[in-house]
Amino acid sequence: MIKVIKKHQFIWFSIFTIAISISSWIIAKEQSGTLKMLFTQLGYFGPALVAIILSLVLKTDSKNIKIQSYLPLIVVFACILIIAIFYGKSYYEIRIDKLLLANPSIIALLAIVVAYFVFRYKRNKGNSAIDKLIHIPKTKIIWYVLAVALYPLLKFIGVFLSTKLFPTHFELPQFNFISIIPLFLFSIIFYAAIGEEIGWRGYALQKLQLKFNPFVATIFISIVWTIWHIGYFVLVENYLVQQIPSVVIWTIIASFFATWFYNKTNGNVLVLIFFHASINLAIVFMPHPLILTVIHFLLLLFVLITGRFFKRIKIENIK
Numbered sequence: 001m002i003k004v005i006k007k008h009q010f011i012w013f014s015i016f017t018i019a020i021s022i023s024s025w026i027i028a029k030e031q032s033g034t035l036k037m038l039f040t041q042l043g044y045f046g047p048a049l050v051a052i053i054l055s056l057v058l059k060t061d062s063k064n065i066k067i068q069s070y071l072p073l074i075v076v077f078a079c080i081l082i083i084a085i086f087y088g089k090s091y092y093e094i095r096i097d098k099l100l101l102a103n104p105s106i107i108a109l110l111a112i113v114v115a116y117f118v119f120r121y122k123r124n125k126g127n128s129a130i131d132k133l134i135h136i137p138k139t140k141i142i143w144y145v146l147a148v149a150l151y152p153l154l155k156f157i158g159v160f161l162s163t164k165l166f167p168t169h170f171e172l173p174q175f176n177f178i179s180i181i182p183l184f185l186f187s188i189i190f191y192a193a194i195g196e197e198i199g200w201r202g203y204a205l206q207k208l209q210l211k212f213n214p215f216v217a218t219i220f221i222s223i224v225w226t227i228w229h230i231g232y233f234v235l236v237e238n239y240l241v242q243q244i245p246s247v248v249i250w251t252i253i254a255s256f257f258a259t260w261f262y263n264k265t266n267g268n269v270l271v272l273i274f275f276h277a278s279i280n281l282a283i284v285f286m287p288h289p290l291i292l293t294v295i296h297f298l299l300l301l302f303v304l305i306t307g308r309f310f311k312r313i314k315i316e317n318i319k
Contacts (some may be wrong), residue, residue, distance in 0.1 A: 006058050009207050013050055014224040017199060021046035021228060025235040037291030038238060041080050044192035047199020047228075048073075050131055055132035055203065059129040067129040072117040076189060079113040085192075096284075097179040098185060110185040117194070118270060143265050147275035148184070152282040154299065158292030165291070180281075187277035191284070197272040200225060201262050213222045214259050215309040222255035251294050254279065295306040 005012045021043040028039035056065070073074070083106060084091075090099055100106055126130040187193055199222060201309045208217035229251045233239040239247070257273055 002057065005054070009054065010060070010220065011145055012256060013047075013199070013207075014056060014203055016054075017046045017260040018228055018231065020050060022231045022235070025232060029235055032089075033092065034084045037084040037088040037091055038081070041084070041190065043232065043236070044190075045195035047203075048133075048195045048197075049116055049199075051199040051203035055129040055133060060215070063131075065130060068120060068124055069128045069250055072120040072134075073130075075116055076194060079109055079189060082109065096186065097176055097183055099180040101150070101176070107182045107185065110189060114185050114188050118208070121270070122148055133198050134269050135202065135267045137266045137268055139265045139271060141267045143268070144274060145223075147261060147271045148278050151275070151279045154241045155282040155292060158295050164293050173281070183281055184260070184277055187281045188273060191277060192279040193273045193280065194276035197258075197269055197276050201267075201272045202269045205214050205259060205262055206267060209263075209313065213310055213312050214263060214307065215304075218255050218259045218309070222252045225255055226251045227228055250296070253300050254304050256300055256307075256309075259309070260303040263307060263313055 021213050022041035024039045024046065028036050028043065031039060051282075075142065087099065087106065094102075118136070118297070121131060121134040122136045126135055127130045204221055205217060208220055211217075212220070226248050230244060233247050258275065261271055261275055262268070
């Protein structure tokens with residue numbers, strides 16, 4: 001069985017990930033408060049959990065993995081458990097920015113956990129099978145700035161232009177800018193940034209690009225990632241059938257953005273975690289006008305032209 005899984009790692013990763021996430025969201029749908037939050041998060045972390053398990057099962061060296069490789073993830077899961085226990089009910093009753101500003105202890109906990117997560121994996125330097133999933137090579141600061149600011153800025157431009165072109169249909173959202181950093185920290189942990197990127201990019205994209213060029217690898221990931229997202233939006237967000245095409249289009253486009261960032265930063269998964277968190281933050285708090293779809297496709301064209309998607313590439317220090 002191990003040989004079969006090793007030969008078709010992406011296929012098995014996809015099957016296990018969808019099974020864990022969908023099952024968790026089905027259970028979450030029937031729960032409330034703390035349990036609903038915990039099972040929803042378990043679904044978010046499906047990609048990361050499967051990537052970790054497969055990496056441990058299929059690792060080729062006989063070295064024991066040190067506790068330092070597990071600790072950041074244990075701390076993240078402990079943070080989720082604590083917040084779910086104490087604020088699980090409030091999370092579904094109060095807008096998240098108001099909940100965070102009313103409870104500075106949550107912000108402090110999120111800041112400590114995210115800082116430790118980054119510090120520990122940066123220091124581990126990819127020494128184990130788990131550390132390689134959270135690869136953080138030396139990267140110019142501009143890539144972190146782009147990862148954090150690019151999508152929210154594009155979305156703001158799209159909404160702003162829409163308010164000028166269609167003033168009766170759009171207005172700028174009311175937003176407390178003091179809450180941006182707390183919301184970003186919350187997005188890193190609770191809006192699937194860590195849970196997804198360790199799996200989709202840290203594991204799946206890295207494995208696929210050993211066999212295929214970035215374009216083909218991205219197509220494979222976008223297909224499975226789309227199925228995963230459809231399950232999420234139907235089961236958790238209660239999307240209607242007519243809303244699904246927008247999920248499909250955006251997930252495919254986002255897959256190419258993510259591959260572009262991954263390859264431009266030598267496989268820096270932390271950049272992808274920040275990028276993912278910024279996307280989810282912008283999606284939650286800003287509307288999605290049609291003009292933004294045009295901006296997405298223009299950016300996709302830029303990414304395809306500048307990203308060397310049609311040639312096999314080598315990401316250093318990842319095997």
